[in-house]
Amino acid sequence: MKGKLALAALGAGLLGLLGAGASSLWGPAPALAHKAKHSQEQLDAFQQVLMEQVRLGDLLFHGDADTEKQMNIKLSNTGMACAMCHPFASDSHPHEFPKFQEQMNAFATLRDMINWCIEKPNEGVKIDPDGPAMKALEAYIYWANRGSKLDTGRH
């Protein structure tokens, strides 16, 4: 089954290559991911969406009570916000995930680790790993660590 899938993928890839070079034989070239350049307007709009999420994550990371209330979550019951232990998202190491995480004694994603910190040091209530608060926290943590070298499994 795996072999068949790989072959099919290879076939599709070859067709794609041929298609791109000889469109008269194979019909129009298939759409390739990110082929067309984005316009400045599109890039600005994408950046705006990102920064909205970063700002929301920043508020959550700093324990903003109103934001938590609006999102119906409670990230901490100790009075300690994420930022008190991780100022500017320090020691959150998003670029090292997924990795074997010693505190959890398990292979963990960044989202697993965010929920670990909510549940353990913060004594809060875990959040939906696919929910809006998790996405915003992830956005803030990645943004604050931008420029870090992707290095899965590093400790």
Ligand code: HEC
């Ligand atoms: C009371 C201090 C404290 C608070 C508050 C806290 N953390 Fe942590 N955090 C830790 C400790 C301790 C670790 C594990 C040690 C380590 O890996 O650096 C950790 C690790 C992490 C890691 C993984 C780092 C790694 O490389 O394994 C992430 C991500 C993280 N915290 C996010 C958060 C988020 C998000 C919040 C707020 C919801 C938060 N933390 C609140 C103490 C805290």
